[in-house]
Amino acid sequence: MSSVPAKASAASGPAGQLSPAGRILEVRDLSVTYEMERGAISAVDKVSLDVAPGEFVGIVGESGCGKSTLLFAIAQLLAPPAAVTGGSVAFQGTSLVGMTDAQLAAVRWKDLSVVMQSAMNALNPVKAIGAQFKDAMRAHGVRSRTEIAERSAEVLRMVGIDPAHLKSYPHQLSGGMRQRSMIAMAMLFTPELIIMDEPTSALDVVAQRSLMVQIKELQQQLGFAVVFVTHDMSLVSNFSDRLMVMYAGQVAELGVTRAVFDSPLHPYSAGLLEAFPSIRGPKVALTGIPGSPPDLSRPQEGCRFAPRCPKVMDRCRTTPPPLYQVDGTSVRCLLHEHGRFRSGSGSGPVPPTAAPGTGTPADEARSEH
Numbered sequence: 001m002s003s004v005p006a007k008a009s010a011a012s013g014p015a016g017q018l019s020p021a022g023r024i025l026e027v028r029d030l031s032v033t034y035e036m037e038r039g040a041i042s043a044v045d046k047v048s049l050d051v052a053p054g055e056f057v058g059i060v061g062e063s064g065c066g067k068s069t070l071l072f073a074i075a076q077l078l079a080p081p082a083a084v085t086g087g088s089v090a091f092q093g094t095s096l097v098g099m100t101d102a103q104l105a106a107v108r109w110k111d112l113s114v115v116m117q118s119a120m121n122a123l124n125p126v127k128a129i130g131a132q133f134k135d136a137m138r139a140h141g142v143r144s145r146t147e148i149a150e151r152s153a154e155v156l157r158m159v160g161i162d163p164a165h166l167k168s169y170p171h172q173l174s175g176g177m178r179q180r181s182m183i184a185m186a187m188l189f190t191p192e193l194i195i196m197d198e199p200t201s202a203l204d205v206v207a208q209r210s211l212m213v214q215i216k217e218l219q220q221q222l223g224f225a226v227v228f229v230t231h232d233m234s235l236v237s238n239f240s241d242r243l244m245v246m247y248a249g250q251v252a253e254l255g256v257t258r259a260v261f262d263s264p265l266h267p268y269s270a271g272l273l274e275a276f277p278s279i280r281g282p283k284v285a286l287t288g289i290p291g292s293p294p295d296l297s298r299p300q301e302g303c304r305f306a307p308r309c310p311k312v313m314d315r316c317r318t319t320p321p322p323l324y325q326v327d328g329t330s331v332r333c334l335l336h337e338h339g340r341f342r343s344g345s346g347s348g349p350v351p352p353t354a355a356p357g358t359g360t361p362a363d364e365a366r367s368e369h
């Protein structure tokens, strides 16, 4: 479809990292802890992620792996017992950490908006949709009734809802319509970045798909960037530019969506791919991933995925893997310590090309970090 060049388009260079100029969001080594009586839970552990203008980044992982906590930390929406214990978040070159509430309020909605996991909880149940849109616009200084009415109707139309529903209360809408209204609300000011936390998870498979298509079309039309969280990896396969797989609060794999899908490097990514049916692909038995994610309140030696990993080696149980760079993908797995073995590529292991006196390409990429 034709896209209106309202904003800069995504810097679609090769994978893992973006050029400094091509970043709208820069998350560096972000860590979040929940301080509980029984001990601290390390829910997000040194996560780094860049997002380019107009880019669509998917974040996937099982329930409890820290996806929502990460998004809340990025948007500065965490409340006790959660606290950011390290790292930085910069949006359009400005640090969000340390901003006053007033400064944050000015950024939220206008430049960066967030669509929460449950629209029923995020929408005010005793206010009509239109009144909630009006509040958001008033809070950002829009006074003209006509402007508010026109823009509210416009964004609702964009998500395929008749503007007559501005008078409806959340309970009068279906789950899908509530989610769409949340997305409409997030677009009131045409932000540069919309962060979405499982916005389709309450919907059936067909409604999920159609909402995804709609989000993608709006993104292409209006040019905003999207960070889209889901536990269903197959859902984002056709929509995201890059994919970040999270496990137990850490980045397990981060790369171009196609690469991660076609040849997942991390055994966890491979397991997630098998855990969800492809909507168009042939019906195959779902193998899933046996076991469950680790208890994050207990520090674990070695790789966090080791107890469930089908490819576990002895060393994995004692050596925590760093993120390795393999063909532009970042992967936290000792299998890739020496370079470019891509499981499932069909061509077998590619030996690292170690020139005398230099590291492997993977080493060099790593040292730039």
Ligand code: ADP
Residues within 6 Å of the ligand: 034, 036, 041, 043, 061, 062, 063, 064, 065, 066, 067, 068, 069, 070, 081, 296
């Ligand atoms: P996801 O969105 O991937 O399902 P969350 O970010 O909600 O994961 O949770 C990550 C981990 O953080 C959970 O496994 C849990 O241990 C912890 N956690 C989340 N919310 C809370 C909370 N309100 N209080 C204490 N611990 C929490």
Ligand code: MG
Residues within 6 Å of the ligand: 067, 068, 069, 117, 197
């Ligand atoms: Mg969540």
